[in-house]
Amino acid sequence: DQQVKQNSPSLSVQEGRISILNCDYTNSMFDYFLWYKKYPAEGPTFLISISSIKDKNEDGRFTVFLNKSAKHLSLHIVPSQPGDSAVYFCAAMKYTGNQFYFGTGTSLTVIP
Amino acid sequence: ETGVTQSPTHLIKTRGQQVTLRCSSQSGHNTVSWYQQALGQGPQFIFQYYREEENGRGNFPPRFSGLQFPNYSSELNVNALELDDSALYLCALTTGGGFYEQYFGPGTRLTVT
Numbered sequence: 032d033q034q035v036k037q038n039s040p041s042l043s044v045q046e047g048r049i050s051i052l053n054c055d056y057t058n059s060m061f062d063y064f065l066w067y068k069k070y071p072a073e074g075p076t077f078l079i080s081i082s083s084i085k086d087k088n089e090d091g092r093f094t095v096f097l098n099k100s101a102k103h104l105s106l107h108i109v110p111s112q113p114g115d116s117a118v119y120f121c122a123a124m125k126y127t128g129n130q131f132y133f134g135t136g137t138s139l140t141v142i143p
Numbered sequence: 144e145t146g147v148t149q150s151p152t153h154l155i156k157t158r159g160q161q162v163t164l165r166c167s168s169q170s171g172h173n174t175v176s177w178y179q180q181a182l183g184q185g186p187q188f189i190f191q192y193y194r195e196e197e198n199g200r201g202n203f204p205p206r207f208s209g210l211q212f213p214n215y216s217s218e219l220n221v222n223a224l225e226l227d228d229s230a231l232y233l234c235a236l237t238t239g240g241g242f243y244e245q246y247f248g249p250g251t252r253l254t255v256t
Contacts, residue, residue, distance in 0.1 A: 131245065
């Protein structure tokens, strides 16, 4: 049962433009959400997170938006750079738990 | 730089065999989680260890077991290997700051033939 879904397996964006990666979840008990970036032959790297008490968190070029009523979060990358090309995973958890639930990933390609 | 290392990098085993995968870091982390990532999928939680005790398990059978040692290194053991066990196995450690930001090793690619 996939509780976290990333419905777009891939995304291509021109350098300098905005990249928007989407993630949906089904469990309303989730209250913490994270984005990870993964390069080939490396483990996922933590990128940015957001608590369910917020609807936006920003860190440099990366912004995560959370819409709790829609059970939807998105990651915006502005401006996109070729080095951002990677697979992006969203993950969710409950504060009272210890298990992360990951989506299936979106492969982002930023075209120079 | 978390310095999370996993060994071996790649491994080929035959169905029915047993395998041990290892995870360690340059600094102490009292919580380690193990994940299985099948091709085209996201990481799936296997279990977590906190201070050498299992502290939660995902939907994996008992033939997946683990250990955490006093020096905070960790092992994942899989008995009676099946073809579907072929995957990338990732360990994730927490830093002293917060549990929620897990730092992953590069993984061990296991192939079962």
